[in-house]
Amino acid sequence: MKLSILLLEAGRQMHFKLHVTGLIFCFCYVVSYFTNKYVLSVLKFTYPTLFQGWQTFIGGLLLLVSGKLGWVDINVIPRSAALSWLPGSFLFIGIIYAGSRSLSRLPIPFFFTLHNASEVVKCFIVKLTQRERVPWMKMFSVSLLLMSATNLPFYDPQFDSSGYMWAFAHLLCVGGYRVFQTNFNSTHLSDLEQQFINYLFSVLLLAFAAHPTGDLYGALEFPFLLSPEFQSGCCASALMGFFLLLATVKLNSDLPFEHCRAWVVLAKVFSTCISSLVFDTEINNPSLCCVVFSHVGDALLVYSERTSEKR
Template sequence: MQWRRHVVGLTFSIFFISSCFTNKYVLSVLKFTYPTLFQGWQTCIGALLLLVSGKTGWLEMSRITRSAALSWLPGSILFVGNIYAGSRALSRMDIPIFFTLQNSSHVVGYLILRLVHGERMPWLKHFSIFVLLGSAINLPFYDPEFEMGSYTWAIGHLSCVGAYRVFKVQSRSSHLSDLEQQYINYLFSALLLATAAHPTGDLLAALDFPSLRSYTFHCGCCASALLGFVLLLATVKLRSGLSVEHSRAWTFLAKIAAMFLSPFVFSVTVNAPSSVCVLCSHVAEGLLIYSERPTYDRERPAAHQTCPQLQS
């Protein structure tokens, strides 16, 4: 029924905003800027919860073969780059600015599909990509809190997001479900980030973190891990219950809601020119979603085959 689709979309939006705000709070307000530890904690908890849920039969997860895990390894590497660089960028950027730069991941995906795979695209998509790129290029010139380091991490983040999106579609490991792919991502990320925690100095620096014994800090870290796992389940439910077109639309609306609500929770510094860049970027993303409707409609049966149903 139609009302059930709205409930699924609203549930996803609530968890998307809650997860985004919780991560921003820990990274920016509490200033826990140690991504090897923070993201390692999140991915470790996510992997454990997925493993337990699969073993108990609450989630449908098949046994992952070694060959399937190895074929998905490039995606896991891109996932680590995504969350690591994303944490660095989000800790230093306001949410509207971060999402505007993140939208440029569509440009990366467009270039890969255009140059490597030679795919032809409609004129509206070309126009949307052009506006997304123009907004991202002009944003640093008008951002009142511009910092080269944060933009460098944001470029790494959007590059990994765009490449991961293309790899997920083009990968020969498409027989893996979304949950199985994410389990490999979580497990690989937790092992890699745990190994890198000491060489990067994050482990020793975190021992001197002022809020290490704070109740608020512990609650924030636990909430970020649990919300990330629940958001994963909500995302899979959204994709399995709705068409790809509608699930992308709900993700877009959730981002818009997070941007509008962020000034009521965090300190946001923007001016008129940077606001125009933010607005143009998200209008272009909306046009991009609209331009891809025929493609999504053709791919819907395949998309449903790779999205597992959550058991009630």
């Protein structure tokens, strides 16, 4: 009897710890996107090579220091494994660069509606390369994501063609990155080591691109460059990006994949709901329906993947 009580209590404590991990992930997710949105849209710092270069530099530096201090497990990365991961790093740069461009022009609910459509790209690539049969519920959820993303530009009360163009590039890179990460054959790289290569390669490439794109000169003329709001916003965005990485790795190590996806969906829903209270968001009924259907499709996709794995 006492043993069963102890086991029940241990199970409750473990369940509670998993919920705490998920809630910490949600907090980091929401705050990370909000700080990025604040710098990009409110302060209008639209120089992504410098902004993302700063974030990846701080993230890589903190990851390196954490590895040296033994806080995270990062081993010496073999050159062959690093070179084989470079296609993923190229896609990662496309994700953060195009994502910054689109997030600076689109409201957070619209950005996530288009971001969710990256699952359509992933499903399409997997279907072409692996010829797998797609379950009807997964097909329905993917169709819902596609329908929401394609209809949103027609109902957006503040349509920005450039924002949607960059969002389209962003979702293509996200879908391609997820497929590459899933099919990556090297067993030498952990998630943190993959991200460290992404950070290092991004810093080098974005630093070289800052001059040709004109971002360097534009940033020097930025009116809020020395303001406390801008400097604190940049520091917060870099730190929260790093904390989000650690929270994501912790979530992936503690929970099954479908449970992790459920927490990601919940974090996006939280971000969408709270963003209208923090940022000025102009939204009408048709565009709101696109946002809602997109999150419903995202949740159904997680459910369909969970049921298909149980069979």
